[in-house]
Amino acid sequence: MELFDSRTAQVGSMPVRRALPARGRRMVGAWCFADHLGPLAVSETGGLDIGPHPHIGLQTVTWLVDGQALHHDSLGSEQVIRPGQLNLMTAGRGIAHAEEGTGHYRGTMQGIQLWIAQPEATRNGEPAFEHYSSLPQRELPGVVITVLLGDLAGQRSLARHDTPLVGAELDLFHDAVVPVRPDFEHALIVLTGAVTVDGARFGPGQLAYFAPGRQELVIATGEPTRAMLIGGTPFEAPIVMWWNFVARSRAEIDTAFDAWRADRFDPVPSALPRIDTPPPFWRTWPHA
């Protein structure tokens, strides 16, 4: 097992712990990005406020521990998400979306957003959006497993995935043994609580990486703990990730950046201002 520290960042008004990419570990299977959001107090004047922005070449997985969020996208999707539910957006050749508060929720907001790199076979395909209001669960000694994507512990999610992978929440209340596929690499990201694996204790703000070859993860915990388990077969190709885009070359990133700047993505119905970013550094410093 290898432990990687998350970086702190800010997304809209939300403090996040960015677990992926980490220095020295850029992907886990096709999973290429993980932001642990919050906890953040939601009030009349503050909450989730991520205005319209574009994506290409990836799927976004949104999962809440606390709170509510409202998703709008350029396909016309409008979806409230609550804890225990899955929002899965497939960008393909391009989509734009906004994530905001529902306006009537007060309390704490906490969750995780992950990105999955799409393979060559689908990354230039049609965008799509799926919502699952409930997901398959399995209780094993010490843990309730909720399967967001793929198969785990005999349960299968119906959510779309384009490469062999798994994504699950582990709701741990005692020591547990979670069976995993030996051909997958895996990672654990603790959202609340703490765990001990292979003699090392870790909690929020770290990512634990497990190379392929394991049949199970033996997880000890002394307190109620929620953790995300992600995994998959090592990804087929190196990716180029910049801002909200996943591609294979800087030229593809440039094309997507220009399309957003020129307002060529379909509109997102949202009252929030659209999000822009300065050009990629290689345009300013072409020899970098």
Ligand code: MN
């Ligand atoms: Mn997004």
